[in-house]
Amino acid sequence: MEYILIIISAVFVHNIVLSQFLGICPFLGVSKRISTAVGMTGAVTFVLVLATIVTYLIQKNILDPFNIGYLQTISFILVIASLVQLVEIILKKVSPSLYQALGVFLPLITTNCAILGVAILTIQKDFNLMESVVFAIANALGFGLALVLFAGLREHLELIEIPKGLKGTPIALIVAGILAMAFMGFSGLV
């Protein structure tokens, strides 16, 4: 039950992109085609879950016992950066097909604030390890949902005639705003 609540809350009510404003860069950057949106979601899910587990263990086993919580930001970002590199190397060797699908997105992920954001949120929310994993997966799902929905909308947007000044990013942002409004309808679910 607890887990279901975490999932509904993270996917719909507090959607990571549309209400927490994390991961906006890839949300605007790679949402022009549904296929790339799906690829990005795969890569983010992969790294997000791994990074959350590793940073959780670092927080509980190194930062907390030694009382050096102020090194949180620096250690988390180092872990995430090296993790992304590691995943890239391993994927290249182990599964070339998966690497081909996700590879181009991996370098972009280090500076995706969703990863660091979720890692820090997990600590702030005081989850245990299992809850953290569920939370990470749910957030990745929420990210994917927002991204794919948005990509679908943008594919149609390209075909519509709009004032010149609004073309490109401005209209994308306004559509994202309307999408966020739709997601507000979920509030109160949890």
Added chain:
Amino acid sequence: MVLTLFAVTLISATVLGFVHSLTKDAIEASKLKAQNEAIKSILPEFDSLGESWKAAPTEGGDSLTFFPAYDASKNLVGVAVKTYSKNGFSGLIELMVGFKPDGEISGYQVLEHKETPGLGSKAQAWFSNETKPKQNIIGKNPETTDMHVSKDGGQVDAITASTITSRAFLEAVRRAYDTYKNNLPAAEEEPAVSSEPESEGGES
């Protein structure tokens, strides 16, 4: 190569340790100051704060924190209770509620909430509006006033269009009062405190 990265990290960590030790006291002080200001704003005038203590509510859940306040002659003038409700529109709401020794509410302050922006300040003004006795809770005693929203048969009007937030707010107030009532003896361990929870006297 690895050595350089290691050196960069080491230097950064050392610098941070230094800054941390510089700011540690200031951070503690500012947290304490915020807390004391909240206590001051919700209790009748007092001279000194006693030792705070924690107690769990009768129905279980996280503990509440109590801050007793005394006047110059060490009489209890009120207790500030840090309380919460997890049933807000979007989760946790944290309040600080002040009680006079007879249980009358002397004030409250919303500490933290994740409701719609602006609702925190709205709740702050709504339940302390002296011109609207049906929504004002200041000066009322939860013993004699039913701290539920009027929709649920209580005696307090909910914030317009924010019934869920109002319910959660009042739940936090009730939780504070019930726990306060059950844990008052701990306050009386302090020197020369005479008041009973139900008695009229105590404050001057």
Added chain:
Amino acid sequence: MNQMNNFTKGFFKENPIFVLLLGMCPTLGVTSSAINGLGMGLATTFVLVMANIVVSMVKNIIPEKVRIPSFIVIIAAFVTVVELLMQAYLPALFKSLGLFIPLIVVNCIVLGRAEAFASKNDVLSSAVDGASMGLGFSLALTMLGTIREFLGSGMMFGIKIFPEDYGMLLFVLAPGAFIALGYLIALINRIRKV
């Protein structure tokens, strides 16, 4: 290099938000009021300037392969400094900016300037570049914050202009952030092209 040009470019010609579209997360996340926008902007400016200075000082002793990780560590260190200082001396602002302070680390502007500018230029130019980009970022954030605060709650920098009950609360909430920024960029596009 002409330092004056170097300094002014961040405000309009290469404004990180309106033109380069970098650093969108804090832009949308913290601009529910003008003060929050300004606070976030200045915090980022501090990190940008300091990181640019340090990066351009150490650019020659850092091997090519660990360049990016080293830059990230340097940036993260300055972010933590800001975080600690703000927690100590501006606790109210610290509380309202919340998660977005540590997230300055992953703000693309900071790493972007360190990599694209500071690692190739001298210390003074890098410092000026950081200040220019940072202040341009602050300007954009403050503008967006002012617009959202005004439309949403009828206030400007906390000063009441019209009663809150007539405000469109939507602009303080998440959707309003997207919509306000969308129209603001459209407006800037229009001005730039004419």
